[in-house]
Amino acid sequence: MTLLYLTAFVFLARLVASAQNLTVDLGYARYKGRGLSDGIAQWLGVRYAASPVGSLRFSAPQDPEAVDGVQEASQHGPLCIPTGDSPAPAGTSEDCLFLDVYAPSASKNSTGLPVFVWIQGGGFNTNSNANYNGTGLIQASGTGIVVVTFNYRVGPYGFLSGQEVLKGGSVNNGLKDQLKVLNWVQTHISKFGGDPKHVVIGGDSAGAASVTLLLSAYGGKDQGLFHAAAAESQSFAPMLTVNQSQFTYNNLVIRTGCASETDTLACLRNLDTASLQSENFNTPFPTAQKAPLYMYGPVLDGDLVLDYTYRLFHQGKFIKVPVIFGDDTNEGTIFVPKNTSSVSEADTFIQSQFPNISLVQLAKINNWYLTENQTRQFPHAKPYWRPAGNAYGEIRYICPGIDMSTVYSQAGVNSWNYHYDVQDPDAEASGDGVTHTVEANAIWGPQYVSGTPPSSYFTSNAPIVPVMQGYWTSFIKTFDPNPHRSLDSPEWKTWGVGNESYHRIWIRTNQTAMETVPTDQQERCKYLTSIGTDLQQ
Template identity: 35%
Template sequence: MHVPTLLALSAGSAVLASASPAPRGLPSVTLDQGTFTGAPAGLANKFLGIPFAQPPTGNLRFNLPVPNAPYTGAHDAGSFGPACPQQAAQLPVPPGIVSNVTQFIVETVTAVVTPFSEDCLTVNVWTPADVPAGAKLPVVVWIFGGGFEFGGTSMYDGGVIVSRSVEMGTPVVYVSMNYRLSAFGFLAGQEVKDAGVGNLGLQDQRQALRWVQQYIPAFGGDPTKVTIWGESAGAISVALQLLAHNGAAEGLFRGAFMQSGSPTPVGDVARGQADYDALVARTGCAPARDTLQCLRGVPFAALLAAVDASPSITSRQSLALAWMPRADGVFLADDPQVLVQQGRVADVPFVTGDCDDEGTIFALSNLNITTDTQLRAYLAEFFLPHASAAQLDTLLALYPADPAQGAPFGTGALDALSPQYKRLAALLGDLVFQAPRRFFAGERAGAQRVFAFLNKRLKATPGVGSAHGTDLLNVYGGGDMADYLIHFVVALDPNGPGLLSWPAYSAARPQLLTFLDGPVPLALSEDTFRAEGMSFVTELSLADPL
């Protein structure tokens, strides 16, 4: 079976190098006193691997990003720069599933990108090929996902979005950025909090957005018309950019589009102390008076090996990540869901949505959980360590062992890869994705314009259904979600000619634009499924954030 490719890994591996003046016919752009030569890409031109910050190496490792120096000289911008350091990941498809589609979905969600390097903070820009001088086009800024542990910009072809926007007669400029991942970008612990260097990956994203404000006019973009867009960890990042500095957008964006990611229930950065201490021990920094400074001097290969030895999203603890955004008192003042409750959210229109079976892929690493007792112990260990016995009883009653009520949803007794698989998949999907999305949309719908969606396509994918990440095929594969996205970037409203009308979300009528398989590809549905379960999950999460 042919699957539309999502990956567009570049053969180029070098970050910008000095080059002679642009050959005739190649696109070029002047930034400060530097000239950058890109490459044509159909209806678009692309400029790749442009540094937006100083290399985060040496004393800049585990430190806030420092803006790039003014550009000078001539540079080849025809190839992607390296990805940021990746944490090792492997989540094999169970041998009982024989499906190229399932394999493709799992490998895409857990894709480790090479080459990678600590010197990785670069942006990429795609523009319409015939963009006139002085044009002020809307801009969409993409933040990739990968569990905050892996992924990179070279996986995604921004030319698909720009070309489609040109075909629609509403051209846009596309930007993507790398940001530090895993412990390199999300180190946690009291030492990190005291030094004010939490959430460095989010800080990198913020610096890239500042770069857009300064330089996007040279590419024909309008810095006052920026929409931030992401999927998975990228969508969570977008949500957290809305909450940064107590909701101060700082003129960096005017809209947000989130696929499978909302403000997640996370606690203080000091809660990551155990993983920090383990990393310090593995690198030999434990005896040091200043362990954070010691980590800055550890050889890269040794530090990467120590990071790889820490739990990942494909480990047993799954979505209870070792390295993830947390409340640090600087970038994020509090638990993101508390910030939402308090209204400390950037006042911009946003789109938020999920896939129907978000938790399936993340339950694959726990097929050895086969009894109620084992599931209960697992949830208590990793996700709800302070929940009472009565609360766990209630949760398990709301998410019963009946396969017909588990994920993939609506598949009856099918896809029960182990006795507790579908139940755990339902719980993980609602804990981390569906319940936070409903909470976010419901809390904000009365205060700002909100649109919400549910992706139920590829439901027949063996074992995983409409899994996390499957909706990416509907944007980078040139589907109808790409059209909704482009309309939103242009007008802050996803509606446009030829598309099913998508109503704004409201507490009185919480409607979801629903993407379906079959002859009727789009419909409206009510965001009321698993109401009691998700309400209880949100209650538990607010009381006991990760």
């Protein structure tokens, strides 16, 4: 009996010690994480900034308030409220500035591990890749990395702009939330076993746009917040100046009944969330015919975002760290309406997204993408859906990634580019093809994303998962995708310069190999890059 009690006592003592070991003191709060049976520990719902409500609505993120006691870090924090949904969806809140940390259970007792900070996408209007689980990446790394994911403000909560906001609050707050996280990582990640001097940022879509904006933030001033970057489907949307975005502020003030108030910003801040959210929807840009997919987003503020992304990079105003850029074959298909039945409808869609596009530029694009011989028949789709998707995909995603790789290689910085072409049978049959950001399922592991992966990622395309995880975890650990790539994966060579440029890796299940960007795509991208600043990219 004595031995039984002793055994039980030792077991309980170990449980208590384990729980104490997973309690992290951040100064402003103590959070108790949870150790999982797979050797991974997680801390969910860790507050990284004060609640951005009341007087802090439309303001830069502030330090969290101190709280007493130990906080259970066992549930994700609420997501930030998206544009276009009223009432606000369940599981969302203005009080949304939380992050999650995933680490090997023994990492707190080890030397600092490389850190991967993931920035989710959503067009700066929603948190669309929320609550991804870092377990798959950590296991693929040989339990050799720490992963951080987080929410940031979107829509008007994160990106409302105008003179009143500039004077009485702050613009580009969603980007400032991201910087707040990176500063939090510098201060606290060592308490989770991470190395603040070895941080890799990554993201997809608007998260990848965020990567390019952080690389060029403050004109490329390196504050030591990260040391390499990976951008998946980097999105180059048009960016307005503060004055150009005044219409979004004015419209919101009018719709919410605040136009009669002397202090319209105070009126907006005093609205309850439901009243503000009922008027949170996209409207057309002043020079466009229809509302864009995403109206709110980063603006040129003369400080954090000094100029258009294309211009900053071509002027050399960017942080020089190893980078990955890349895209999917059919970037535009999920965005263009499937009932696009004519060139005029396709042009209206493109103009709605890029309102400064000229008729001469549209004609050039039409001759490349929107001719009758480019049309194909797909189920439940009109003939110009796929051609318009091809145009939009290259304008906004593919060609910017190609240009970024060129800029970095010309600067003498290691730059890798990928063309993700893993074909899912259902997506191919529908015409969607290899869609925007679908590679995230392979990078994280299909069981660890919050959306619904293509079913083939559990069957015929399952072999692509270790390939992508090998490249990504190697890059996270060494700033190079090759040293720890998976067995039998080909060497991923850099983009190259001069006559040896335009080298990227073509990724398809059991066929992955290096390729050179086709000359016709090079030609189209050179033109689209040349008009990028005209399109305010």
